[in-house]
Amino acid sequence: MNLNNFHLFDEQKKKCLSAVDLSRKGSVDAHIIHLVQFINDHSDFFSTSSCSGRIILVDNSDNDEISIKKKGCQWIFTSHDLVESKEVISCLKNVDGNTVFKFEPFVLHAQCRNLTDAQTLLRCALASGFRNSGISIGNKGKFITAVRSTHSLEAPLTCDGRLMVSEEYIEYLVKLANLKMKENFQRIERLFTNIKESLTGENVDHRKKKHKEKEHVKRKASFEKNQIQEYEKETEVEVSVEEDLSVCNLFQSDFVT
Amino acid sequence: MNLNNFHLFDEQKKKCLSAVDLSRKGSVDAHIIHLVQFINDHSDFFSTSSCSGRIILVDNSDNDEISIKKKGCQWIFTSHDLVESKEVISCLKNVDGNTVFKFEPFVLHAQCRNLTDAQTLLRCALASGFRNSGISIGNKGKFITAVRSTHSLEAPLTCDGRLMVSEEYIEYLVKLANLKMKENFQRIERLFTNIKESLTGENVDHRKKKHKEKEHVKRKASFEKNQIQEYEKETEVEVSVEEDLSVCNLFQSDFVT
Numbered sequence: 036m037n038l039n040n041f042h043l044f045d046e047q048k049k050k051c052l053s054a055v056d057l058s059r060k061g062s063v064d065a066h067i068i069h070l071v072q073f074i075n076d077h078s079d080f081f082s083t084s085s086c087s088g089r090i091i092l093v094d095n096s097d098n099d100e101i102s103i104k105k106k107g108c109q110w111i112f113t114s115h116d117l118v119e120s121k122e123v124i125s126c127l128k129n130v131d132g133n134t135v136f137k138f139e140p141f142v143l144h145a146q147c148r149n150l151t152d153a154q155t156l157l158r159c160a161l162a163s164g165f166r167n168s169g170i171s172i173g174n175k176g177k178f179i180t181a182v183r184s185t186h187s188l189e190a191p192l193t194c195d196g197r198l199m200v201s202e203e204y205i206e207y208l209v210k211l212a213n214l215k216m217k218e219n220f221q222r223i224e225r226l227f228t229n230i231k232e233s234l235t236g237e238n239v240d241h242r243k244k245k246h247k248e249k250e251h252v253k254r255k256a257s258f259e260k261n262q263i264q265e266y267e268k269e270t271e272v273e274v275s276v277e278e279d280l281s282v283c284n285l286f287q288s289d290f291v292t
Numbered sequence: 293m294n295l296n297n298f299h300l301f302d303e304q305k306k307k308c309l310s311a312v313d314l315s316r317k318g319s320v321d322a323h324i325i326h327l328v329q330f331i332n333d334h335s336d337f338f339s340t341s342s343c344s345g346r347i348i349l350v351d352n353s354d355n356d357e358i359s360i361k362k363k364g365c366q367w368i369f370t371s372h373d374l375v376e377s378k379e380v381i382s383c384l385k386n387v388d389g390n391t392v393f394k395f396e397p398f399v400l401h402a403q404c405r406n407l408t409d410a411q412t413l414l415r416c417a418l419a420s421g422f423r424n425s426g427i428s429i430g431n432k433g434k435f436i437t438a439v440r441s442t443h444s445l446e447a448p449l450t451c452d453g454r455l456m457v458s459e460e461y462i463e464y465l466v467k468l469a470n471l472k473m474k475e476n477f478q479r480i481e482r483l484f485t486n487i488k489e490s491l492t493g494e495n496v497d498h499r500k501k502k503h504k505e506k507e508h509v510k511r512k513a514s515f516e517k518n519q520i521q522e523y524e525k526e527t528e529v530e531v532s533v534e535e536d537l538s539v540c541n542l543f544q545s546d547f548v549t
Contacts, residue, residue, distance in 0.1 A: 150407075154429050
């Protein structure tokens, strides 16, 4: 069963990458093709969803309780690059609902072969400034590392089709969003560098691990036993987590150092 | 060493909870005292930082690249309850910098005794609507579950002290923030219910686990071995992760079902 789990990952990866892209846009964003490709080319990872970051206008009118639930929101404008305020302003001319201007940063979900691999990716993400990243462990022990940023910008612009702000305000919003987008691109490149260094550096260990696994098969010992040993070794390496004094309650944990 | 790790958690918990609260506010927020207390009363968890959610005005003027970096931002107004727009408007009269209005949702970091416990808390968080939650594994194998929401609202109001929006717009912003705050409170209560049910339901298993650990000590087997067995059992339970079609690239993974 443990060995089956090992092969299951390869099957899941094959199935996932050969399937139809289910997102609205339907393709990997241009700014992260190199990163996603690098992840998918590695035998122990594959990307299940991603967005390079975007500046958007959405209409939240159809939602219960204004703008709370994402469900059913309509996209009026989307850009994965820097934008000009006139593009945004021209899109607002024909709206008749509750339009919100948003900057949404880069996000990536990658399935990892085991917890050690998920932890490696998480370390890269945190080191690159993606402080809201974390690991989820799903159905049947699937390990997903989610790379998430703390960046955000979300300002309502129209209510029932009526523009509530000046063009000057929209220009200011666009300026802020573009600054966040530039910082977002820098973080993506930092992440790419960190992942490359981390996975290349681990190639030697990786081969050793594969060898160990074969030994385990021979001795009919479990693959997970090896995994937890690798994992114990791995967690000796320090993860740097930035201290956030802006929370309301913060006790000194040795984790936060 | 493995047993040391087991006792280390108890020492860390004792040290953390008896230490000085390092946050600016310096205490657990009123709306989550019951939740944090419940977590801290359980032998396998303790909260290292938290915020019940807040509506704030911050001055980002001192930052490089407007509003990107949190470092050094000044708080002009903070509320952990619903607010009235006149409170916000009156605070804006004396500002001379770049003020931003924000709603920041509930956040909680809890250190967990082992990966199984971290996973239990993560399941509760996801089931309660905190979709950006995840596990971090820190220095020397410390397991932290971060409970995070996708809610956000962040709109600039002043630039170099000059108000860029109307009072009507601020009233609309406050209305949206209050709606998000109400939804935030509902999620917190859902989380409290889910955690109570989950940890109470696990009491029987918990005692069994303790017994198993003692058996392992007797046989000088490792504690982590037991942990991974528990964990394997645990991961058979399905974790429901909501499908997010708004990402730019989404492949069908069996994880997302």
